[in-house]
Amino acid sequence: MNAPIPGTTLFDGAQARKGYALNKMCFSFNAADNRAEFLRDEDAYCRKYGLNDAQHAAIRRRNVLDLIEAGGNIYYLAKFAGIFGLSVQDVGAQQTGMPVEKFKAMLAARGR
């Protein structure tokens, strides 16, 4: 076995099985009609895709780390974040517990 990489969840078969319903819902957000349907009644939309309690709760809390823990893959989750106009930098800031400006400044500092 390889040593775990801190702060990192590899999206492997176990995650892909665990997160299938959640990721399938997020994949559906490619379509504008589906994004609108989610916004009209998100609980009904989560039930329609068969999310489990942990996935549904993480969606309600808009919590990316919890969504990953529940099997979410970042590329599908980005489509969920996109509904609220959030970029990958907003998502990065949330996961690292920084204000987004601080997260951006941290990235810029890596270039100097």
Added chain:
Amino acid sequence: MARIVGAVTTSHIPAIGSAIAKGLQEEPYWKPFFGAFGAVHAWLDRVRPDAVVVVYNDHGLQFFLDNMPTFAVGAADVYRNADEGWGLPTQPPYRGDAALSWHLVESLVAEEFDLTTCQEMLVDHAFTVPLKLLWPGAPACPVATVPVAVNTIQHPLPTPARCLKFGRALGRAIASYPQDLKVLLLGTGGLSHQLDGTRAGFINRGFDEMCMAAMVDAPDALARYSIHQLVEAAGTQGVEVLNWLIARAALGGRVEKVHSNYHIPISNTASGLMVLENSY
């Protein structure tokens, strides 16, 4: 016979597509990135490819987890872009070259690469953004395209060693195409970045610099990494360098670097750009 004119490798960050749509190329944040493409355009004017084989990874536009191919090759005369869910403008359709695609498929399968073939294939930002960077003025991409999608999403991913072999076989497949055609390789993605987890924002300049040097002289050195080592060194999304490795390997043995650029950050990513040519 077909001839490979060289390879371009570049990051494919969606924010680049937004910046193009908003005309931000001259802004201080963007200038160090877009400014490096003038030399690429001059080189393209010189080598004038007829077709481009785009090695990229789909991010959940064409492929979902219900069917996840390791290597998928487009085999159609047209490829469409579509809404990815977070606001990038949809690009006009891309011309394919189904005859070239099927030749590549025949040749690669004969070399024991078991591919997925796609007669309908949506192409996402990892395909559209780099083509827009190469031909920014054209209303639609002016050359025929062949999409080659590599799974960099769901582990197990193809190993770097496998990608090196795949790229070499792809190069032989192109070179054996009987029509006179000038073919460009375009490898997209990278360099180091990580979007997910508490390690989000991870960037590794040392790895990226090693990687860009190895792309010229020692692609075998990259092929010795395991996927786990690659994630550790380049970040969970930095594994997209597999696409670069395939494009590089298609060129063959000795190459010359025509141009390169490296800039941190674009969005969450260390952006990289290379233009490579075979040395004869």
